[in-house]
Amino acid sequence: MVENRKSDLSEIFHALSDPTRRAILGMLVRRPHHIGELVAPFDMSFNAISKHVKTLERAGLVERELVGTFCKLHLKTKGLSDAYHWLGAYELFWNERLNKLEALLAESKPSTKPKRQKSRS
Amino acid sequence: MVENRKSDLSEIFHALSDPTRRAILGMLVRRPHHIGELVAPFDMSFNAISKHVKTLERAGLVERELVGTFCKLHLKTKGLSDAYHWLGAYELFWNERLNKLEALLAESKPSTKPKRQKSRS
């Protein structure tokens, strides 16, 4: 397949951790763009955007389709879906856990905030 | 509130982009741990784990509760939930879009793979 060298969650989350890259995904979800089109909104060099695209591509979030000199970029949803489902596994817990946690914290509230605070914000 | 200085998606995704930190969350989702307990599985110094915990805390994924000398860590689900919902917005698209995309790609398949390949893997 040689899909992408590492369809890893680490790469995916790292790709998502940059606002520029998330914005790019936001553009691509509407319709495919070529790289040049992506540059305008960002006040950043073409090369910088190209690098971001490469990061997204490595993470498997974006797919290139070469059309003449243009490089048309498509959103590739598998990676997003992977990340979504990874988080979904936690969702199973957090609804029920929040209740448990709240109960627990309520119990231990009296002794919850000890004094040992030197420089903790 | 002073919840955390930046309940930002960037921080959250960045926190999730490290396998050690994801593993820590995996331990915390079962039950709260103190930091010392987290160290064992990782072959890494206590301080390294402590730093990871701090990263998770900054991202709002983890909450500290001081119990004597121990620092009990709870999973804090809001951040995970935020990330989950951000991705969920894309899920609305990708189910329908995949169909559209596939149709589109099927149309343009004949000219989809041009020759311009010098050093592209």
Add this chain to the structure above:
DNA sequence: CAGCGTGTCAACCAGATGGTTGAGTAAAAC
């Protein structure tokens, strides 16, 4: 063919990241 537009690659830089060690602090145990 020459020139332009689109994009890649490599080199470079400042700052962030992930790890280490060592010193210090505070509560608990002796």
Add this chain to the structure above:
DNA sequence: GTTTTACTCAACCATCTGGTTGACACGCTG
């Protein structure tokens, strides 16, 4: 009161990151 335990903080280091610039490759257009 001394020692242990659990943890924090600061300094340090190598590597990664996100940006830049400049040179180059490819395909389209005239």
